[in-house]
Amino acid sequence: MRIGEVAAAVGTTPRTIRYYEEIGLMPGAHDRAAGAHRVYSEQDVEQLTEILRLKELLGVSLEELRELVADQEARQLLRAEFLDPQTPPDRRRAILDDSAAIVARTQRLVDRRRAALDALDGELADRRERIAQRRGELQQAPAKT
Incomplete structure (x- = not known):
């Protein structure tokens, strides 16, 4: 293409x-x-x-994207080696350990992003609540003419 x-x-x-x-x-x-x-x-x-x-x-930075792409490429290479029937069992165990470390790194990034989104969600909920409270106060206040 x-x-x-x-x-x-x-x-x-x-x-x-x-x-x-x-x-x-x-x-x-x-x-x-x-x-x-x-x-x-x-x-x-x-x-x-x-x-x-x-x-x-x-919503990752380009540097974080580079790391994720490198991790993905490493996982693909590890997978190919793992699936090779000539790969000895000890090496396969090491490959699984390496793969788990890569997945854990990605999971930490996801967790950080999720925590940031949760914090933002909480801030937005607080703002909505304050707006609703102020609307209520305005509705209860006598109208000035």
């Missing part, structure tokens, strides 16, 4: 895709000779979709 097709498919702009490549969030396009069009694989599209989903759901 070319960059415009990918951008339309995932709901972003070609400029965003180019920027993500520049800062290392995504690998560069494949089969790109000098001056030729960028060509993206299905795996590239899936990775971009995941990046955009994490950015939207978690």
Whole structure:
């Protein structure tokens, strides 16, 4: 797929895709000779979709996105090694430990974001309550003419 097709498919702009490549969030396009069009694989599209989903759901910074993408790539490599029938049991246990550490890192990020959202939700509830209270006070106050 070319960059415009990918951008339309995932709901972003070609400029965003180019920027993500520049800062290392995504690998560069494949089969790109000098001056030729960028060509993206299905795996590239899936990775971009995941990046955009994490950015939207978690509201993470680009640096945090880089870490999440690196963790995702590491998990994929670990999974491939784990599924290799020649991988010894001791190494498989180590892979599971490494995978658990990666998932725990991601979970901590999610927990921090959830706590921030919960705090914001509480602040908004307090504001709504104060507004309702002030409305009630105004309705009970004698009208000045």
